[in-house]
Amino acid sequence: MNRPARFLLTASAAALCACAAPKTGKSYDLDFSKQKSTSQSIEANGQTVKFRAFEGIVYVARPTDTRYETINIYIPEAYYNGGSINGYTAETAPVFFPNKIGGYMPAEPGKPALEGKRGDPNGPKSPNAALLALSKGYVVASPGARGRTTADGKAPAAIVDLKAAVRYLKANDKVMAGNAQKIISNGTSAGGALSALLGASGSSRDYEGRLKALGAAEADDSIFAVSAYCPITDLEHADMAYEWQFNGVNDYKKMNITMLDYNVKRELVPGTLTDAEKNLSDRLKPLYPAYLNSLKLKDAQGRALTLDSDGNGSFKRHIESLLVQSAQRRLDEGKDLGKPDWLTVKNGKAASADFRKYARAAGRQKTPPAFDGVDLSTGENQLFGSATDDKRHFTAFSARSSTFRNARSADAETVNLMNPLHYIGRSDVKIPQNWRIRAGTDDRDTSLAVSAVLAAKLQNNGYTVDYALPWGVGHGGDYDLDELFDWMKKISG
Template sequence: MQRKIKHPLLASTLMAITTAGLLSGCGGSSNNSTVVTTPNITSTTDAEDAALKFDANNYTTVTVTVDGVATAIRQYRVVYVDKPIKMAATQPTLMGTTATLSDPYVYQTMIISVPEAVINNQKTALYFAVNNAGWFASPVSTTIAEGKAFVSTNDTDNIGAALKAGYVVVNVGTRSRGIKSEDGRWVGKAPAPVVDAKAAIRYLRLNDSNMPGSAERIIMTGTSGGGGLTAAVSASGNSADYLPFLVDIGAAGIQVSGTTTTSTLKDGVFAAVAYCPINNLGNADTGYEWEYNAIRNDTNTPALNGVAYSAGEQISASTALAAAFPAYVNGLGLKRDNGTALTDANLRDTTLVQVKAEIERQLAAGKTIPALGENFTLTQSGPPGTAPTTKTLVNDWLTLNGSGSSATVANIDYTKFLTFVTTLKTLKTVVAFDAVGVTGNKDTSGSWKISGETNLFGSDSNQYSNFNAWSWNNNAANGDASGSDDTGLSWSAYLSNPSNNLATQIKLINPLAYLNTSADSAPYWYVRHGMVDRDTAFAMQTLLYQAVKNDPTVKDINFKLPYLVGHSGNYDVQEAFTWIKAKLDATP
């Protein structure tokens, strides 16, 4: 299928997106037919496709063990675009340190690992793994290395399970927030991670007939920011909205003639396996405060710059952000499983359905769950290099009927459940995601902290831009080119201003903007968010689930809130890979 779009300059891309369309998310157009014009676009042929031809002979061989059996793996290292961006030698990491790059193109490279037993199998699945924790940029890496031992039956060894199943493992590097190019530009801004992932998919499709595995059977997976990336890519398959950005990096399968750009390849995927996806960032802050505002206090909310939650700007910010969320939810037009409209009035009850279902699954499987008044004992991992901690917390939120495997859930006090979650791990400060320039969020030197996902947005000449209305209107960092204080524009006026593409950035990383539209969403979804995970609101995951469930092109959505699981991924490998196999087996 071919889609056409007039190719705009990056700074004015798709400014037909309106503020209302940005906020509504579901049920509108995916802008696949958006047409805008721009001068100075040179006609090209398929030079990129010729340059991106897969070389089947250019590989190294590593030997690993899978369940104790020596397994030879052919590894291909590929730059998946024809115009990769050369990166600065030193880059930041998620942990706040810096890393020195030995390869300036490591963010637009993928490592393809093929078990030699399936080297001639062009039907096996491609297990397409992204990283991007915290939506940070992800230099390509792989754990498939000489001498590595994998155990396919281990519930945390997804790579071992993939190799045992005979899948091709594709580890993908992508640009994202925080990185700089060699010439000093901030080149990881949205929608860069989504665009890079789509470019990698296009490379696989371009070379499908010459590579092991089938590009029609891509299983995309990631955790946290990588889960959010997985959701965004999987929801927006083949949308023409991304073509201008794909042209800029020389992605495969795009022809430019004059001002018209045509896609000759697809960039959708077969299945999404997303763990705790940090998604829908444009509305994540309002959702977070709507979820937690009523239970925030000085114990479960850290101080900012030495000022307690109750004594500073956080408390009023939380209230204001929470108040903005109902209008967003009610404008989505989503339906619950029972066919009634999903609204802010029943959103918590809709989440509770999932909590109840998970607890009853555990009871039926023989799990011992404390009765009301008894204690939960939970062990949580700490930062790298630290020992796990154990907490004992009274059950004051869950009432059971009966006992043993026949027990059922009689009642869940949702407010007390949220308090339970935040006792295990304190909440994020206010503002949780768009935190720069607001609520006194400064470091010990008095400078504004670059925290949250704020630096995923804005132009490549500025380090960040606020991306929700409250943070924009309350930005107090003078001279940062963000907020009405520096631009002289209100939030709505700035979004509609053709001199920037912030509205486009927010939309193109939001899966809800593409589900239930003419985009080709993945037909199969496996989504997990831990029952005690406070890194994003349960409300945001419920909205994602219902949006996927509402999409008529989606054939299956397997969604759970795993019992007493925190912010993590790949903890249920056997269940996930059983599901993957079933979907692949059912598809000729």
């Protein structure tokens, strides 16, 4: 038997595959009760984590790419014997929903495993997020999704796929262990942005036609909570934000990613901005204050967050206060800060931060424009491509400044479909109450303004946001899993 005995097939579950069969190609059954599993176990932290693995499940009836439109579901073995873990049972366990998306590339579903730190494959290994979640009693459902390198993976394919995977879980809630009304998403970088977008656009009708075309299950696609590490959101304004932070920082170390013997090789390549790039930076920076002010954001005390035409003001001081809070948490942990020239410490307490000096110390990683390249060279240009144009612009600035003759631009609707800010505050979506957002102080992939705006927009609309800038952390995620799961337990009971 592949499911806990108490989860019996119901008439509604049997009707999950009622979507019309495609005219050509294979139609997939969306009834989870028919899926086969294997029993697996992994030794982690001195305990044996036993679970049932349901892998490679196609989550839509009419997929365009079955390598990626699949989901792996893992259920603690205890739930097949009437047991409980961490206070959870087969009926009550929340569903942890981690995606493995990076750079808006195609992503296969994740698996529970022992993993070493990135860049140190021979170092000590520890449980990844999926394995730790299982050990703590969560059902794990890791979705794959299409990505920008294929014609059918352009925006908004990835978010449509994640929504379809959520719908699969909700439609099968009665025949599957775990509480699909408590789905907690998790992702890093582009995956973090999609985690945020998944939460912000819950049950929006904007995606309905695309979901129907894939034969997604007839169910709601809202989720319970969002965890997002270094989410690069608001892409159409991210270039402005980057130059607001890094304008005047002309030396850079740009990340170069290549394949060597089938392994991804990452290296930082130093350089200096050209005069043309400096000009682009000078033109982008002054655009950000007007945009930021148009959002009418406020801090936790209800004070307006604004910038003047020079890029100074209460919003900049807000970012500085977040950096001070990060430093103070580090001091409270009894750890050394080093001697950053942008931070003032008095009597053992972090007192103030200088944002301009901080930007210089952090260092530039991207050349302007950071996301919508005037030469159509970025991953985001490819993300907003189409079946006929592999790469397109998605901002008016880069379209006007394009070095490509006859370069095309993505339509406004597609750009909106990829931005959670477009949905926060709307009455026609179901947004989760609880959010956890992390962006490290050493992250140079995007401006700190991006995550700060996301957090403030959510808070201003009444949502509960656990937002912090972890000290000394670069662009990455899942580095504080104990804290993440403490937060998940607190919000889900």
